[in-house]
Amino acid sequence: xxxxxxxxxxxxxxxxxxxxxxxxxxxxxxxxxxxxxxxxxxxxxxxxxxxxxxxxxxxxxxxxxxxxxxxxxxxxxxxxxxxxxxxxxxxxxxxxxxxxxxxxxxxxxxxxxxxxxxxxxxxxxxxxxxxxxxxxxxxxxxxxxxxxxxxxxxxxxxxxxxxxxxxxxxxxxxxxxxxxxxxxxxxxxxxxxxxxxxxxxxxxxxxxxxxxxxxxxxxxxxxxxxxxxxxxxxxxxxxxxxxxxxxxxxxxxxxxxxxxxxxxxxxxxxxxxxxxxxxxxxxxxxxxxxxxxxxxxxxxxxxxxxxxxxxxxxxxxxxxxxxxxxxxxxxxxxxxxxxxxxxxxxxxxxxxxxxxxxxxxxxxxxxxxxxxxxxxxxxxxxxxxxxxxxxxxxxxxxxxxxxxxxxxxxxxxxxxxxxxxxxxxxxxxxxxxxxxxxxxxxxxxxxxxxxxxxxxxxxxxxxxxxxxxxxxxxxxxxxxxxxxxxxxxxxxxxxxxxxxxxxxx
Numbered sequence: 001x002x003x004x005x006x007x008x009x010x011x012x013x014x015x016x017x018x019x020x021x022x023x024x025x026x027x028x029x030x031x032x033x034x035x036x037x038x039x040x041x042x043x044x045x046x047x048x049x050x051x052x053x054x055x056x057x058x059x060x061x062x063x064x065x066x067x068x069x070x071x072x073x074x075x076x077x078x079x080x081x082x083x084x085x086x087x088x089x090x091x092x093x094x095x096x097x098x099x100x101x102x103x104x105x106x107x108x109x110x111x112x113x114x115x116x117x118x119x120x121x122x123x124x125x126x127x128x129x130x131x132x133x134x135x136x137x138x139x140x141x142x143x144x145x146x147x148x149x150x151x152x153x154x155x156x157x158x159x160x161x162x163x164x165x166x167x168x169x170x171x172x173x174x175x176x177x178x179x180x181x182x183x184x185x186x187x188x189x190x191x192x193x194x195x196x197x198x199x200x201x202x203x204x205x206x207x208x209x210x211x212x213x214x215x216x217x218x219x220x221x222x223x224x225x226x227x228x229x230x231x232x233x234x235x236x237x238x239x240x241x242x243x244x245x246x247x248x249x250x251x252x253x254x255x256x257x258x259x260x261x262x263x264x265x266x267x268x269x270x271x272x273x274x275x276x277x278x279x280x281x282x283x284x285x286x287x288x289x290x291x292x293x294x295x296x297x298x299x300x301x302x303x304x305x306x307x308x309x310x311x312x313x314x315x316x317x318x319x320x321x322x323x324x325x326x327x328x329x330x331x332x333x334x335x336x337x338x339x340x341x342x343x344x345x346x347x348x349x350x351x352x353x354x355x356x357x358x359x360x361x362x363x364x365x366x367x368x369x370x371x372x373x374x375x376x377x378x379x380x381x382x383x384x385x386x387x388x389x390x391x392x393x394x395x396x397x398x399x400x401x402x403x404x405x406x407x408x409x410x411x412x413x414x415x416x417x418x419x420x421x422x423x424x425x426x427x428x429x430x431x432x433x434x435x436x437x438x439x440x441x442x443x444x445x446x447x448x449x450x451x452x453x454x455x456x457x458x459x460x461x462x463x464x465x466x467x468x469x470x471x472x473x474x475x476x477x478x479x480x481x482x483x484x485x486x487x488x489x490x491x492x493x494x495x496x497x498x499x500x501x502x503x504x505x
Contacts (some may be wrong), residue, residue: 080229
C-alpha cells in the first residue's frame with residue numbers, strides 16, 4: 001500500500017514537473033520573440049531619428065515613396081512561401097521545391113526592379129533615383145528565400161534561434177545604416193542597411209539550418225503551392241492597402257497637418273502592436289501546428305488549443321493597449337513634443353481598436369492549418385471595405401470621427417474573426433469570453449488606479465514625469481496583483497491554461 005502511494009506521488013510530481021517545463025518552454029519562446037521585436041523597434045527608432053537629422057525632407061520623401069512601391073513587389077515575390085512551409089509536411093523534397101520557387105520569384109522581382117532602374121536612368125535622366133531602385137532590386141533577390149528559412153524555424157519551434165538571428169542582423173544593419181548616414185551616404189545608407197540585414201539573415205539561417213536547397217520543381221506540387229499562394233498574396237495586398245488608407249484619406253479630406261497627426265498616432269500604436277501581435281502570430285503557428293500534424297482539420301484538439309491561446313493572448317495584450325490609451329497624452333508629449341498633442345486622443349482610440357483586432361492575429365495560422373485558408377481573403381476584403389468605407393464616410397467630420405470609425409470597423413472585424421474561428425477552427429468563443437472575465441476585472445482596477453493617481457497629481461505640485469512613472473508602475477502592479485488574486489480564488493486556472501499551450505512532440 002505504501003509503495004503504491006509512493007508511486008502515485010512520484011507520478012504526480014513528475015507530471016507537475018513536465019507541466020512546469022512545458023510552461024517555461026512556451027514562455028521562454030515568447031520572451032525571445034518579444035526581445036527580437038523590442039530590439040527591432042528600438043533600432044528602427046534610432047535609425048529614424050538619425051535619418052531625420054541628416055536627410056533633407058525631399059530625400060526622405062523619395063526613399064519613402066520608392067520603399068512603398070517596393071513593399072508591393074515584396075508581397076508578390078514572397079507569395080506566402082513562409083506560411084506554406086509552416087502548414088505543409090517537410091517530407092521528401094517539398095522544402096527544396098518551395099525554396100526553388102522562392103529563389104525564382106526573388107530573381108524575377110530583382111529583374112523588374114533593375115528594369116525600372118534602367119528606364120529611370122536611360123529615358124528619364126534620373127540617375128540618383130535609378131541607383132536607389134537598383135539597390136532595392138538587389139535587396140529583393142534574397143528576400144523570398146529568407147522568408148522560407150524563417151518559416152522552417154517557426155514550423156520546427158526554433159523561435160529562440162530565429163530571434164537571435166533577427167537581433168544580430170538588426171543590430172549589424174543599424175550600425176551600418178547609421179554609419180552611412182553620418183558619413184554622407186544619404187538615402188543609400190537606408191537601403192544599404194536593408195541589404196546587410198538580409199545578407200546576415202540568410203547566411204545565419206543557412207548555417208543554423210545546415211540546409212542548402214536543391215533546385216527542383218514538380219508540376220503537381222506547383223499547382224498545390226500556387227493554389228495556396230494566391231490566397232495569402234491577395235490577403236497581404238489587402239492588408240497593405242488597408243494600412244495606408246487612413247492617412248491617405250485624412251490627408252486628402254482634411255489636409256496634410258491632420259494627416260500628420262493621424263499617421264503619428266498610427267505609427268505609435270503599430271509599434272506596440274508589433275510587440276504583441278507578431279509574437280502571438282508566430283507562437284500560434286508553432287503551437288497549433290503540432291496539434292494539426294497529428295489531428296488534421298478542424299479537430300476538437302486544435303480548437304481547444306486555440307481557445308486557450310486566445311484567453312492567454314487577451315490576458316497579455318489587454319493591459320498593454322489600455323495602458324497606452326490611458327497614457328497617450330504623456331507618451332505624445334515625451335516622444336514628439338507638445339505640438340503633437342492633438343494626436344493623443346487618436347492614439348487612445350486606435351489603441352482600443354487594436355484590442356478588438358487582437359483575436360484576428362491567429363485567424364490566418366488557424367485556418368491555414370485546418371484547411372480553410374480560402375475563407376481568409378474574402379473576410380479580409382470585407383473588413384477592408386468596411387474600414388475604408390467608414391474612413392471615407394467619417395473623415396469629413398474630423399480626425400476623431402475617423403478614428404471612431406476605425407473602432408466601429410474593428411467591432412465588425414472582431415465579429416468576423418469569431419465567426420471564422422468558431423466555424424472553421426473549432427474555437428469555443430463562449431469559453432474565451434468566460435476566460436477573459438478575470439483580465440477585464442484586472443484591467444478595470446488598473447484603469448481606476450491610473451485615473452486616481454492622475455487626479456491626485458493634478459492637485460499637487462508633484463513632478464509630471466515622476467507622476468507618470470508612478471502611474472505606469474502602480475497600474476501594472478494593480479493589474480497583476482488583481483489577476484493573481486482572482487487566479488488564486490479560481491484554483492490556478494490561468495497557469496493551467498498557460499501550461500496547456502505546450503504540446504508533447
